[in-house]
Amino acid sequence: MSNYRNRIGEAIAFARNVAGRSQQELADMLGRDKRTIQKWERGEIRIALEDFLDVFDTLHLPVGPYEMWIRHPKLFPRGTEDIKGFSTEKKRRTLADYYLHQAAPLEIEQEYYILFGDHGSNSCGIRQELLANLQTPLRDRKRIVNQIIDNYYEARAIGHLTDPEGQQPVMPILEACYDASARSVKANENRYSIGSIENYLDGADDAADE
Known part of the structure; x- marks a missing residue:
């Protein structure tokens, strides 16, 4: 079993708990069997990319921090607990409001470039x-x-x-x-x-x- 699969399973379980859902509830929401959710979380079976993304869409959670933790766990000294900091809704709303209503055009252009630019x-x-x-x-x-x-x-x-x-x-x-x-x-x-x-x-x- 790869470390990736272990972390994918841990990320799914952690996201489900953050959303306050049981394995059965998540299974029902996805139209899957509870045993499938259990096997995903234990890393016993591979999960398709579309199913992985569907989990986070269903739980209404941003997939970005979880995906980053899966690929680069060293960026998260406290493990999945650090993801909570990425998911703080008050901070998220404050940032969204700032860039939507207050940021100068230059700030928006530069922030967009930092996120998506071809700077290497x-x-x-x-x-x-x-x-x-x-x-x-x-x-x-x-x-x-x-x-x-x-x-x-x-x-x-x-x-x-x-x-x-x-x-x-x-x-x-x-x-x-x-x-x-x-x-x-x-x-x-x-x-x-x-x-x-x-x-x-x-x-x-x-x-x-x-």
């Missing part, structure tokens, strides 16, 4: 890089941002961008962040603000028109 990186891995960066002292973040700026301009100059047709950073914003962080480091502070993002977007538009 896993979106979850990108977020871990961002979180690790945010947890380092500001003086170190300043140094890292400076290196990122240099790397980007060099890659663009020699035609080595990872995805030249994809979403590109708005460099005036990134450079404004660097300048603000440099001033904060000099003042021995560990936080900064660059003010209204619209000012930097206007500057980027002006530069593009020249």
Whole structure:
């Protein structure tokens, strides 16, 4: 029996419990026999992809976190318990409301690119890089941002961008962040603000028109 099949079974059982359904209830909802559900959860038989997706559709749960845990369990230090954090409905609704009603078009475009763009990186891995960066002292973040700026301009100059047709950073914003962080480091502070993002977007538009 493969580790994948074991984790698939564990994911199904965990999702069923999160949804508050018994094996019999899930079987009835899917039009299957209870013994089939038991064998899926114990990893005794293979489950077809369409059946696996049907389980989560039926339970009204997002399949993404479970699928990620099945393939990359090391990303979940507490095992399936970490999936609960992905499924927190209050956080999910807050994010949905933000991107539906508040986020600037630039934020939406960039978030979409992180999730679905052809940049060669896993979106979850990108977020871990961002979180690790945010947890380092500001003086170190300043140094890292400076290196990122240099790397980007060099890659663009020699035609080595990872995805030249994809979403590109708005460099005036990134450079404004660097300048603000440099001033904060000099003042021995560990936080900064660059003010209204619209000012930097206007500057980027002006530069593009020249």
